[in-house]
Amino acid sequence: MASERRVYSAEFKQQIVDLYKNGKSKTEIIAEYKLNPNTLDRWISAARIAREPQNAADDIDDEISLIDLFAVLLHYKWLIIGLTVAAMIASVIFAIVSIKLPAEKSPLPNVFTPSAKMLIQESSSSGGGLSSMLSSSGLSSLAGLAGVNVNGGSSNASLAAYLVQSNMLLDAITDKFSLIEKYKIEKSVKASSRKILLQKLKAETDKDSGVFSISFTDTDGVFAQQVINFVLDWLQMKFDELGLDSNKIQKENLERNIESSYNEILKIQKEMEDLGASVGRGNVWNMPSITVSTSKLQLELEAQKSVYTQLKTQYELLKVQMQSESPIFQILERPEIPDMKSGPSRGKLCIIVTFAAFFLSVFLAFALNAWQNIKNDPEAMEKLHLK
Numbered sequence: 001m002a003s004e005r006r007v008y009s010a011e012f013k014q015q016i017v018d019l020y021k022n023g024k025s026k027t028e029i030i031a032e033y034k035l036n037p038n039t040l041d042r043w044i045s046a047a048r049i050a051r052e053p054q055n056a057a058d059d060i061d062d063e064i065s066l067i068d069l070f071a072v073l074l075h076y077k078w079l080i081i082g083l084t085v086a087a088m089i090a091s092v093i094f095a096i097v098s099i100k101l102p103a104e105k106s107p108l109p110n111v112f113t114p115s116a117k118m119l120i121q122e123s124s125s126s127g128g129g130l131s132s133m134l135s136s137s138g139l140s141s142l143a144g145l146a147g148v149n150v151n152g153g154s155s156n157a158s159l160a161a162y163l164v165q166s167n168m169l170l171d172a173i174t175d176k177f178s179l180i181e182k183y184k185i186e187k188s189v190k191a192s193s194r195k196i197l198l199q200k201l202k203a204e205t206d207k208d209s210g211v212f213s214i215s216f217t218d219t220d221g222v223f224a225q226q227v228i229n230f231v232l233d234w235l236q237m238k239f240d241e242l243g244l245d246s247n248k249i250q251k252e253n254l255e256r257n258i259e260s261s262y263n264e265i266l267k268i269q270k271e272m273e274d275l276g277a278s279v280g281r282g283n284v285w286n287m288p289s290i291t292v293s294t295s296k297l298q299l300e301l302e303a304q305k306s307v308y309t310q311l312k313t314q315y316e317l318l319k320v321q322m323q324s325e326s327p328i329f330q331i332l333e334r335p336e337i338p339d340m341k342s343g344p345s346r347g348k349l350c351i352i353v354t355f356a357a358f359f360l361s362v363f364l365a366f367a368l369n370a371w372q373n374i375k376n377d378p379e380a381m382e383k384l385h386l387k
Helices: 010-021 026-033 037-075 077-100 129-136 140-145 156-164 167-177 189-200 221-242 246-280 284-324 346-375 378-383
Strands: 115-120 201-205 211-216 329-333
Touching: 010 026, 010 037, 026 037, 037 077, 037 346, 077 346, 115 156, 115 221, 156 167, 156 201, 156 211, 156 221, 167 189, 167 221, 189 201, 211 221, 221 329, 246 284
Parallel strands: none
Antiparallel strands: 115 211, 115 329, 201 211
């Protein structure tokens, strides 16, 4: 008689499949529950097939989520387009108005930046150079702030860069051009004027060419040019005061000594002429004294002529030497009145505003959609205590 066919419930089949999924081997399951191996394999395969539609459903949910995003953008398309176009039009109108209005009333006026170029050499003299000059001038602390080492290895360009940002120059510019009245400064006038100038006045050194440049930015190109010219003259004067150019200082000393010696020669000649005139008037009785005085003056005249000749020779030699050397402070290019603005870039501003408005409108669209979903969800509204 054939054995009776066993019938298994769905719960039992799922229990067996769960055991297998939890790590129990097929051999153990077959031995414990006296199952046919083929039967166990069919149950495991059926369970795997049953799970595949769920995975497919998950993929469909992902696609639906992406479609939902596009649906939200499509639903709020007029909001996105409207805000973006409105921002673009507003930025264009703002740019046009800023151009049409006078500079003092414009919210975004044109600015001009003239610049000057100069070459600042290092001192080649053996008399101590920049270090000794700064120390003897009592400006060693200034040099330290400028990054200049007064003990050697200093840089005239570094000193120039510091001087451009120094309070001495900033206050001189303020007084020269009455900047307190020009910029209508009412509080902390000295500190405020310095702060404004530091934002407008820039100095930098090109590392490749060594050219030192100064620029000034203002809505008035003519005024900016005048400021740069004043700064150039002030820097040249300050370099002269510090005595950084030894050849120039020596030339000025020789010129003063030559003039003094020449005047002394003229003085002696005048005295000799006066003595000769006194003899002509009949002062014969004082002849011995006149003779002595004349001889003395003659010696002094010869000595002064010798000094004058030596000074003149040194002066001419120094001129030849200076022609073969470059001066420490040499202006290569003075500023011109600019005929083209240096800023602002209104086109770039319009592009930035337009893109910012687009992204903001997209964010607003998703925010509105999320809020609408919350309002339609009673459970969410209950959590927010709004209903």
